[in-house]
Amino acid sequence: MSLFGKQKDEREGASGAPPAAPTEQPPRAAWEPQRPVHSDRVHAKGGEHVATIGKSIAIKGDLTGKEDLVIEGTVEGRVDLPDAQLTVGANGTIQAEIHAKSVVVIGKVTGNVHGSERIEIQSTGVVKGDVVAPRLVVAEGAVLNGAIQMGGKESASAARPTPGPTPGAEVRKVG
Secondary structure: OOOOOOOHHHHHOOOOOOOOOOOOOOOOOOOOOOOOOOOOOOEOHHHOEOEEEOOOOEEEEEEEOOOOEEEOOEEEEEEEEEEEEEEEOOOOEEEEEEEEEEEEEOOEEEOOEEEEEEEEEOOOOEEEOOEEOOEEEEEOOOEEEOOEEOOOHHHHHHOOOOOOOOOOOEEEEEO
16 A cells, blocks of 8 residues: 555556556647637637737837738838738827728827728727728717718729719718
8 A cells, every 4th residue: 555545556557557647738839829819809800810019019110011900009100001901909099191901990090091992980989180991981989080082993093073972982870
């Protein structure tokens, strides 16, 4: 009998071999998160992660890329994401010219915003500058101080005044 009150054969099994080690999980790839993904984390279509600039990060200069981006920090300069969505988070402050496929403003933007597909300004969003996009969504409570130019790409480049709403343009007030 051992010091712990069990006989040797109970601890080691009938074969005399030590008990099997608990099954190990397969090793993680370097890019996989080491902790569970939180529900407040922003995801792109298909469940992929979005690049994030945290609230303690400040960038001065040009920012370019091909993947969706969330900015919670401060950016001064130019943001160019022609094939991706830019989200200005609640803590985000941008003083820049923005060009992106889609732009969602939850925080503050000072500068012109160009969206090749759409621009959305949520209820806490503030935009001080001109917006150019074929579709614009402005939630109740949002602030937009600047000119609005909507319509297809041809109307954005022609810059001609048109009586009444531009055909195909969509303005929705949410809330």
